[in-house]
Amino acid sequence: MTLLSVNLNKIAVLRNSRGDDEPSITQAAQTCIDAGCGGITVHPRPDQRHVRPDDVRALAAMLRGRVEYNIEGNPFAPPRGSYPGLLALAREVRPTQVTLVPDSDGQITSDHGFDLTRDIERLRPLVEELLAIGSRVSLFVDAGTRDFSAAVAIGVQRIEIYTGPYAHAFAAGNAHEQLALCTDTAKRAQQAGLAVNAGHDLNQANLGTFKAAIPGLAEVSIGHALIGEALYEGLTTTVRNYVQILR
Template sequence: MTVLSVNINKIAVLRNSRGGDMPSVTQAAQTCLAAGAGGITVHPRPDLRHIRPDDVRALAGLLRGGAAEFNIEGNPFAPARGAYPGMLALCAETRPAQATLVPDGDGQITSDHGFDLQRDGARLKPLIAEFKALGCRVSLFMDADSPDIELAAEVGADRIELYTGPYAEAFEAGDYGLVLEQCARAAERAAKVGLGVNAGHDLNQANLGVFLRHVPQVAEVSIGHALIGEAVYDGLAPTVRNYLAVIAAARA
């Protein structure tokens, strides 16, 4: 069964817009887990625009020793800044089950492309080894049409996370066959070299089932923006259960 890991960054965005601790990211995580989510994802950034290092620490305490996984996303090249200690240091402190490495910068509203391993592979390889020495499974954010899928295994990654933004955009436009086929081929290429496959970005209740039926290798989907947006109307726990039902139907 594909694991649903709920990205709760948007809960922190709402909290930060007013200050204080409402809504609570830890309570949101607890609600998602109680509804059946298999993991919690956060993507702290150096500019502290949403999830902050203290949130990561609190969530690590909540998830430590539990059945659900903690997944921390971030740019491993981004240096420490102010309260942000850097991704490697934060993972050393909190020991998540998975570290998802993403090549994003402050100027990006959200992650919008995968790694170029021809350019960054040599620099990533020793960092990946350090994350794995902490006990973290390492996933690399990759474009579905990247020629570098196989290189992810060579630099030591355990999984790739397929960037599904282009698929979601094409699905919305009603012409997604080519992009979906790219995703399926990328997953097959990854599996052939021993890599696990995750997926994330702009997946929602409408497009997720189709995606999973065509890309059966997916071990985990990380979903935040759409899920939290849908939860505004339907409630957080019911929305998580809706996603789990979509996953179950796709895997039936």
């Protein structure tokens, strides 16, 4: 079964809007686990607009040995204030998986993947360090990426396909082309020996079609849509709905 990893960034956004401790990100994680998710994802950024370093640490303490813990982020973003940098956080909490994403402060959300020709040598030492601390390494890539030999050569174990364009095309009623790109990228990655994750703008409406098109899909990371839907149906019910789709 494809693992559901719930991204809790939006819980932190809501909490930060009042500058207090509620809603609790650890309580939200516990609710998602109780409802059947197999993992928790966070994406700390240097500007700390949502998840903060202390959230990363608190979640690590409660999740260890229970479900997978996936930390996303830009490994090239330097430390800033109390944000020590992605690799420093990973060394400290040793998550199950680190998903490397080429985002920046100017982006509202992640909106593109790595260029595996241009970026691979910069990524090599970072991947080596993450593997050395026992974390699985996944790279965020665009649908349509075709050659994964360089990623395999530096030790990457998974890719995460950026599914934003697919989700937008699905909502417009014309997802065939974007889904075909995702399917081809997944197939080529699997043939190269990589497992395939996916994430961004996946929701209850478009997830079933996506999963059916990609045999062996290892994991989906879903946050924005899931938390939005939970406002109407409740977090427990919504997580259970996603788990059922993935079954």
